Amino acid sequence: MSTLLKIEFVTAEDHADEAGIFIATKVPHGWEETPCGPGRRFTLYLEDHPLGMELIRAMETQFPDSEVTWSERESENWAMAWKDFFNPVNCGETFTILPPWLEDGSENGTTHIVIEPKMAFGTGHHSTTSLCLATIGTMAKDGVIEPGQSFLDLGTGSGILGIGLCKLGLTGIGLDIDPQAIECARENAEANAVAQSMRCAVGSIDFLEPEAVFNIVVANILSGPLIEMARDILLHVRPGGSLILSGILADKQKEAVTEAYERLGIGAPVINIEGEWACLVWERVEGWDRA
Incomplete structure (x- = not known):
């Protein structure tokens, strides 16, 4: 065993x-x-x-x-x-992440995301995940994220961010290079009754067809890949769509990631910070040279 x-x-x-x-x-x-x-x-x-x-x-x-x-x-x-220590995680005013044994069906003013803890995938306790979900919730309240839109969750892990977007009425795809992560994300999508709204697949940004574009692209990965894939990621943001990037250390990495995307002509992001981590947000991506 x-x-x-x-x-x-x-x-x-x-x-x-x-x-x-x-x-x-x-x-x-x-x-x-x-x-x-x-x-x-x-x-x-x-x-x-x-x-x-x-x-x-x-x-x-x-x-x-x-x-x-x-x-x-x-x-x-x-x-x-x-x-012994998995407590519910409140992510802004919109979402609460909790394990199956604490889910009683009463949402108490927030949208619940039920996550079965696994050995190698996110539970929502990490600040980058809660920061992304809080950002997504705020964008939904502001009308930037709306039901019927499409999303890409790059580096989906346990699927938390994609599941949150599905619960706001969006449909999309979660990608991860780890096959076990994708299996975990599929299980969590089923547990949250959004499996019909979220397709999960093994792969990175090059998995997508060149013409595939999304209203919302969220990537909670590491700063290095975010910089290396900047152009490829942007190519899959629908003109006028939104880009959310995290997994970025606030005092050491956010300037380098910001510069990589600003060089492509999309302007400066809104920067949200929680503890040591930063989330970069471009609410309306347009006007850059896609050639």
């Missing part, structure tokens, strides 16, 4: 923010973060043992004065492990 790797990482409080950013760039799903004496404890679970041991070695190298311990547990207990 396969096992999970439970990693506990304890660091001094003055290194905690740096440690959180470090983990966020290595692990795409959520983790538990709790006070531990004068410092902070990070607890996370990984299914892939080679990746887990590599992460442990990287932690020990990056934070030599910190304590890293690990243990194994049966993967069938994965859901039970999450039940």
